[in-house]
Amino acid sequence: MSELGPLDSGFMELEDSDQHVNAGIGAVAILDGNPGTRAEFTARMAQRISVEARLHQKLRRALWDLSAPQWVDDPHFDLGHHLRWAALPQPCDEPALWEMVATVMEQRLDRDHPLWHCTVVEHLAGERWALIVTAHHSMLDGVSGISLFQRFCDPTSDTAATRHEPDSGGASGWDWRAMLADGLRLPVQAPAALLRTVRAAAPLAWNAIVPESRSSLTGPIGRQRRYTVARVSLAQVKQIGAAFDVTVNDVALAAVTAAFRAMLLARNEEPDTETVRILAPVSVRTTDANRVLDNRVSAMLPQLPTELDDPVDQLRTVHARLNKHKASGEAGAANSILSLAKWVPFAPLAWAVRTALRFPQHSIAGLATNIPGPTRTLRLQGHKVLEILPYAPIAMRLRTSIAILSYRDHLGFGITGDYDTTPDLDLLADTITTTIDRLLDRCPQN
Structure with missing residues (x-):
């Protein structure tokens, strides 16, 4: 388990404070060809997400919010909760795709499950298809989000598909040696640091x-x-x-x-x-x-x-x-x-x-x-990633x-x-x- 940091928690509070807000960030990948069958795509995605343990974890809030929410393993994880398939209306052009992106990103992620989702969009004009990937801002920022998307993609000779465990600083989420060192330095450094910060x-x-x-x-x-x-x-x-x-x-x-x-x-x-x-x-x-x-x-x-x-x-x-x-x-x-x-x-x-x-x-x-x-060309399940477009x-x-x-x-x-x-x-x-x-x-x- 690991706790949300202050900024991570802030995005949860931001969403809770306004019913009109979805605090999800996302990326729209446009790819060549077609995604293949749903069964094949799902099986390959199951392999990709196995490299990141956070994708199998959901948030658990403490009673009366006395402590920060924690990431905990979802004992009932089902990839089906996180994949959706859709097709564009005619003429299947980019304006229709942008409208679908807006519709997908309006919808809040389900907090009963890990806070990410993928929508496969078939039949984009020009023999293309799209993948809309969204995750809650409490889980990642733009830089780490793009890094995660690259792990969804096919590995290359310079990338290793090794499993990444969330950095929790130990079982309790704290590095006690670092805390002790910080505590000893705090009386000396704090006044000057506080003045600079103010x-x-x-x-x-x-x-x-x-x-x-x-x-x-x-x-x-x-x-x-x-x-x-x-x-x-x-x-x-x-x-x-x-x-x-x-x-x-x-x-x-x-x-x-x-x-x-x-x-x-x-x-x-x-x-x-x-x-x-x-x-x-x-x-x-x-x-x-x-x-x-x-x-x-x-x-x-x-x-x-x-x-x-x-x-x-x-x-x-x-x-x-x-x-x-x-x-x-x-x-x-x-x-x-x-x-x-x-x-x-x-x-x-x-x-x-x-x-x-x-x-x-x-x-x-x-x-x-x-x-x-990324500066290099990515491929996802064998398909060339033509573009990656961000959503905030x-x-x-x-x-x-x-x-x-x-x-x-x-x-x-x-x-x-x-x-x-x-x-x-x-x-x-x-x-x-x-x-x-x-x-x-x-x-x-x-």
């Missing part, structure tokens, strides 16, 4: 609670979702980054900036310097922990320069603002707070999170998360989320929106692609 966390907390955004991007959300996709060339994004001396993430967020600006203008809303502040998760996962299924992310809350019209100005401003946030230690402060939270008893911590979630936030207008994906949920009055995932030579933007209040997701997707083209045209000629 200094860096103050701007983060201020940005999270000050009601700056009064646009249509924030507000109540319903149960239904919309989903669409934008695709750009990763080589072209890297070319833009090299030309302007910025990162791939800077270029991606500049395209997201232009997209939000276009959406606001189409809604007859004038974007200004305080309109679009986003939640930008930052991975703090080390390479050797990629296979561990949990959440290891911090966060920044940058403002996107939607007041600017020129794409190069947007790119340079995004780069400058992100550098400022990084230099401030904002992401490190958030991670330090989570580390300190591990020392707080679960019951008061859970109560504090539930109380905070009851207060509607008005300052954060969207979410944008960038996940590095919406919650806490954020009506739009954009997950960005690289795979091979492309960058995919998976865009999720509230069904009733974001009918214009296609405008976001179109603007992202056209902005990359505009930036490419503006690259200095060598």
